[in-house]
């Protein structure tokens with residue numbers, strides 16, 4: 001196929017795509033666990049000038065100062081903390097430097113390998129597991145826990161459809177000691193943009209592609225599902241190759257989030273503002289709940 005045919009075919013495919021894309025049915029998450037994507041994403045995680053995938057070390061340090069204050073009434077630095085979707089393990093490493101025992105899990109190969117190598121090089125008390133939150137093994141809690149706290153930073157929680165969230169929340173709660181903390185950085189309803197829009201940019205390279213390309217983005221809010229659908233189209237300059245990636249984010253009103261957590265025996269919710277307020281786009285509020293104890297009658 002000639003170059004102009006390939007470009008023409010790519011544009012025809014974009015024009016022909018069914019719109020709007022349907023949340024969860026047409027796609028759901030970035031391809032975090034795809035090896036090449038994860039290699040590119042690792043660079044974004046480790047770039048302190050952007051908070052797009054991971055926070056800079058100073059922000060992580062402030063998040064962990066805040067976490068220490070939450071943990072203090074229970075246990076101090078002897079606490080064992082489980083970090084969900086730990087990426088390159090930046091939170092786990094810093095916690096371990098502060099004396100905590102940590103376990104992080106993720107399914108993105110390059111960040112996970114970097115997390116392990118860094119812990120080994122610094123001799124940190126961190127364990128990293130390759131696990132998919134949507135398909136946790138039956139013995140996951142036995143393997144990991146019981147832990148004093150679980151952290152789920154960055155609002156990635158919203159990239160799973162409700163039935164999947166119901167399932168993994170109760171599996172995560174099984175890893176917690178009674179009274180242990182579940183710390184969830186969440187995206188409140190008011191940050192979701194409910195007007196559809198699109199934009200494009202040309203890039204030499206990006207997290208989606210190593211060669212020059214056009215990156216088109218379409219945003220759609222599905223009111224019935226209360227979910228945002230974010231479509232990425234990548235057209236390579238040279239070849240005209242076209243790829244489409246679809247991300248969804250589920251909106252959870254505060255009261256429904258509290259109910260969802262309570263269904264997993266995560267109770268006594270306390271809402272906190274974003275810890276640093278440094279980055280309006282990539283830092284969110286936090287809800288802290290506790291694993292119900294036998295005494296609260298909810299376990």
Ligand SMILES: C[S@@+](CC[C@H](N)C(=O)[O-])C[C@H]1O[C@@H](n2cnc3c(N)ncnc32)[C@H](O)[C@@H]1O
Pocket residue numbers: 029032033052053054055084085086087088089090091105106107108111131132133134153154156
């Ligand atoms: C925005 S990044 C945040 C990484 C890390 N928590 C941080 O703040 O530095 C989201 C992370 O969630 C991970 N993730 C997404 N879906 C996952 C799944 N199904 N199982 C395990 N990890 C997942 C991704 O691989 C990625 O590392």
